[in-house]
Amino acid sequence: MNDVLSPPAGNRETPPIPLKPLGKVLAVTSGKGGVGKTFVSANLAAALAKRGHKVLVLDADLGLANLDVVLNLYPKITLHDVFTGKAKLEEAILQAPGGFSVLLAGSGMVEYSRLTPEVRNEFLRIVSGLVPHYDVVLLDTGAGISDVVLFAVSLASEVLMVATPEPTSLTDAYATIKVLVGQQQRQTVRVIVNQAVRPGAGQAITNQLQQVLDRFVVTEPGHPVRLIHMGDIPLDPEVRQAVMRRQLLMQTTPGCPAGVAIAQLACKLEHNVIPCPA
């Protein structure tokens, strides 16, 4: 009968790196691809940096990373080299134009787009290693509900769900929220509506999502799901201009409607989400 008691003394294993605190890790995710997730991550990071925060964006979309394209940065050393042990974590971090740091996935990460124990461990090690050095770590995750995306989101204390008003984007956002609530017992998801065509659209969409969730997603008693509408980014031709030029909107035309909206989002995040430095 003593077999069942794992020996409390004798085999003293070294404790693994604690998983917490990951309190200032924000996951930027979306149900559907192409809704501007990476655009939001990069420009939000620039807006937060402008407000004096030390920010890092991690390209957590291992399979189809494109933060490098958005930022027009093609470094020699990337996350891939950290994963394969060819480079140290600090060697892969570089300064992005907007005054924040980035860790780019780099090509070759496709082989790590399956959630093996190795990927889990590396991911955990990297994020835990980054957290102490930044005020905010933004995880630019992939779209959808693949294992890697869900794992990356599970590392974050807050989820920023980017959606556009199109039905497909909303359905996918809804499906993703449903999985996050069902599998990760997440209670709060923050919604950012991109390419909003009229004022109030984002709030209406968030309310609608909340209503359907309340009706169809059974949560455990005492753990209700709450969606928080963080803000809208209006449909703005300047965004397309900046993206095509591969520059940050917050650098080229921060005064355009979308730029102002992103600055407001950063302000709201600062007040509600980002923990005050101790």
Place this chain on the structure above:
Amino acid sequence: MAAPTDSRLIELHALQLDDARALLEHDAKSSRQEAGESPTAYLQRVLDGLCELSLKDPLTGLGNRRHFRSVLERSIEAVARSGDSVLLLLLDIDHFKTINDTHGHLAGDQVLQSIAGCLAGCVRPMDTVARYGGEEFAVILPNCRPLFGRAVAERIRQTVESLPIAVAPLLSVQVTLSIGGAYAPEWVRSTADLWLERADQQLYRAKFEGRNRISLEQPQELSVSAEEKGLLFGQLGLDEAAATGMASDVSHDAQGNVTNRVNA
């Protein structure tokens, strides 16, 4: 400055080890310093013995709640790293109070001990069996695929059901178990408390559905139904269409008018 040797040497005679020794002796462990055993090695042995005692349930010899809790927390971290499938079972003896009331508390203790031995015999050495509360036990099964989990739970249920427990000369009783189970969440976010709560809900269900049965948490239905889709953008679709219709008017109209009309 004190001489460095003073702080480094342990004076065994100066330590009050009587209580610790008595506890170890009571648990059938040698508590005397052996010939040739260094004071450090001896003290380490005493401390290890005490640690072991602090994790054990004295009545059944299983892990106690403290031990269970630490394994549970370690498991949840390990799962986040490995993605392993780890099952937590909570097992409660049905109508245990009746046994205590009818045959006395010594008989109750006898039942607890027999069930503990039976549970330990039903699982692999790598599994953790603990006494969680009065008549409640817990089993943590690492590396346990869903089909296997149900099979283990069923084996435990059947073995206990057919186990005669002698509580007095010429008197034996039989008891049954209600078993609830939930798999460890694969994600970093979750906590041991939430996991425990989920297993507890299943145990409650097993009790509610008539006892002597197993209830394991089923994976949630996470696809989006047509009804959900309809509700999701039924109303919004109309709003958006209206807005888009007006968006083409924006060139003629002031933005404020658009907002007014949509809200009207």
